[in-house]
Every structure is written in C-alpha cells, then in structure tokens.
Amino acid sequence: MxxxxxxxxxxxxxxxxxxxxxxxxxxxxxxxxxxxxxxxxxxxxxxxxxxxxxxxxxxxxxxxxxxxxxxxxxxxxxxxxxxxxxxxxxxxxxxxxxxxxLPRSVREKVKKIEKAYAVLEQENNHSVTDAEVSKYLGITKAELNKTVSEAALSTMISMDENPGEDNNQVGKYSMIGNGEAGSPERRLYERTIKEALTAAIGRLPEKEKIVVSLCYFEDLKLTEIAEVLGVSVSRVSQLHSKAILRLHSATLSVHEYY
CATH class of the missing domain: 1.10.1740.10 (RNA polymerase sigma factor, region 2, helix turn helix motif)
Structure with a gap:
C-alpha cells in the first residue's frame, strides 16, 4: 500500500x-x-x-x-x-x-563538565550554579564559561546520532518509528529517557529553560531569542549549550544502565 x-x-x-x-x-x-x-x-x-x-x-x-x-x-x-x-x-x-x-582537549573538558553536572545535580536534586560546578572542577567561572562557549558543537552532536542505514531505525531513540513496535525493554528505555529529560528540563535555571522552550517548542531563531531575553546572541548560545550539557548529563545514568 x-x-x-x-x-x-x-x-x-x-x-x-x-x-x-x-x-x-x-x-x-x-x-x-x-x-x-x-x-x-x-x-x-x-x-x-x-x-x-x-x-x-x-x-x-x-x-x-x-x-x-x-x-x-x-x-x-x-x-x-x-x-x-x-x-x-x-x-x-x-x-x-x-x-x-572540535579539538580533543575541548572534548575532554566537556566530558568533565557533563560529569560534574550529573554528580552535583544528583546529589542536590536541583540545578547547580556555575560557582558550584567551577568549585567541583577546580576552575574559575570564566574558564567554565569559555569551555561551554567552545563546546557548542559538542553539545549539539552529543544529543544526536547518525540515522541508521535501515529505514526501520532512524535516530537515537527511533522517534519516528511505530510507537507500538519494539521490545518491552526498548519501550521502557524510551520512557525512562523521556522521564529523565522532563525532570531535567523542570530543574533548569529560568533563563536556560526559556531558551530551550523558545528554541525547540516555539521554533525561534537565535537572534529572535536574544531579542526576547534582551541579551546578546553569544549569551543565548552559551545558555543553550549549558542547558544541553545539563540535559545530556541527566541521561548518562540511563544510558549506562541500559
């Protein structure tokens, strides 16, 4: 048909x-x-x-x-x-x-920041501040922000995977496949991922939450989000990168378990 x-x-x-x-x-x-x-x-x-x-x-x-x-x-x-x-x-x-x-040195720094977010936010059950992450890593807030800005590419790639060659397997979570298909384990995995991301989005600092909402739910462009928040485009990019790092860190334990 x-x-x-x-x-x-x-x-x-x-x-x-x-x-x-x-x-x-x-x-x-x-x-x-x-x-x-x-x-x-x-x-x-x-x-x-x-x-x-x-x-x-x-x-x-x-x-x-x-x-x-x-x-x-x-x-x-x-x-x-x-x-x-x-x-x-x-x-x-x-x-x-x-x-x-992205240079290898930046990739390594990004992994450390993701781990810091994962550890600290699991311990505290709330979004940690730049000061807390910087202290945990033993770096300054300026160094943290510089790495986050440099890591924009890494944070984007870390949330996606290359579509599979099989038409039945498209993307990391097969989001466009048949929702009723697949094993019970896979459905549990997908539900757990969604729950982890939902909880993580709820814990995001207000400005990061707004950026995620405007970017992925309202489909606003980077420049438009900057206008809404009254900040520079580079600041929006930085907020976006931090949000994605937090969200990715929230799924690390799920990936490791499954």
Whole structure:
C-alpha cells in the first residue's frame, strides 16, 4: 500500500524518481523539500561555533536530503518530512565528525563538565550554579564559561546520532518509528529517557529553560531569542549549550544502565 500521506501528484513524482531517476521528478522533489534543508540548517547553526560556515552546513544538509530521496520507503505510513529531517541531521553530524571541528582537549573538558553536572545535580536534586560546578572542577567561572562557549558543537552532536542505514531505525531513540513496535525493554528505555529529560528540563535555571522552550517548542531563531531575553546572541548560545550539557548529563545514568 502506497503512502496515503502524499498527494497524487507527489506520488507520481516519487515513483518517477525512485523507479527511473526521472530528472523532472527529481527537480520537483528538490524544489518541494528544499525549505526543509534551510530549516534544519538554521536549527543547527544555533549550536555551532562562528567558525563553522553556514554554506558548508547547508551543503551537508542537501546531501542528506538526496540520501533521503533514495532511501525513503513509499509503503511506510510515515511523512517524508519527518524521515528526511533525521537523514539531513545525520548527514550534517557525519560531516562535522569527519572534519573533526572540535579539538580533543575541548572534548575532554566537556566530558568533565557533563560529569560534574550529573554528580552535583544528583546529589542536590536541583540545578547547580556555575560557582558550584567551577568549585567541583577546580576552575574559575570564566574558564567554565569559555569551555561551554567552545563546546557548542559538542553539545549539539552529543544529543544526536547518525540515522541508521535501515529505514526501520532512524535516530537515537527511533522517534519516528511505530510507537507500538519494539521490545518491552526498548519501550521502557524510551520512557525512562523521556522521564529523565522532563525532570531535567523542570530543574533548569529560568533563563536556560526559556531558551530551550523558545528554541525547540516555539521554533525561534537565535537572534529572535536574544531579542526576547534582551541579551546578546553569544549569551543565548552559551545558555543553550549549558542547558544541553545539563540535559545530556541527566541521561548518562540511563544510558549506562541500559
């Protein structure tokens, strides 16, 4: 049974492309879904250092879109936009990893900060301050903030994984798969992750919580969030990175258990 989420015109172009690589069909699909490339690119740029060129990211995103065209299964009851978004994100992450944008020294510092958040917030059951994290690590607040700013790329990548080659396995938690499918253990794992993240978001400092909400629930751009908060764009990026580090640290024990 063909995907009933597509219009008749879209299905005709999909079949033309997947069955015979029809150029006209390919052009139609590219034009139809290019806004998705721009959207995902913009979302990634929120978390990337200024040294990363937007055109490079957009090029990686476009490669992900082409990959999605080839691998999308028309018989699955799934919106192409949802599937393609994961493929595009995976292509960007692969490209960033391949080019090794982040120095090893910064990666090691990031892991230490994540561990500090995990240990301190488990002990205190509340969001710890920069002063508490700095004291635990034996560094100054200025050094902590500098590392967080440098770690923007790492915090973005740490929350995602490359989509699998199998169409039935897309993304770290298979968020777009059939919610009823999978083993009881996997469903428990996913529920535990969601509960851990929900609790962690609830404990975020107010400004970090606002940034997460505006970024991921209201789809505001980095510059728009800066305007809302009345702070600089770099400050929003720093708040975003700290929030993601806290959220990732909150899931570490779950990953280790499973």
């Amino acid at each position: 063909l995907n009933d989420k597509l219009s008749k015109e879209e299905l005709e172009h999909w079949e033309g492309w997947q069955q015979g690589r029809d150029p006209e069909a390919g052009n139609y699909l590219v034009e139809r879904y290019m806004p998705l490339v721009d959207y995902v690119t913009q979302r990634f740029m929120i978390s990337l250092p200024k040294t990363v060129d937007k055109d490079d990211i957009r090029s990686l995103a476009f490669e992900g879109l082409l990959d999605a065209f080839d691998k999308f299964n028309l018989e699955r009851d799934l919106k192409f936009e949802t599937y393609a978004a994961w493929r595009i994100k995976g292509a960007i992450i692969d490209g960033l990893r391949h080019n090794d944008w």
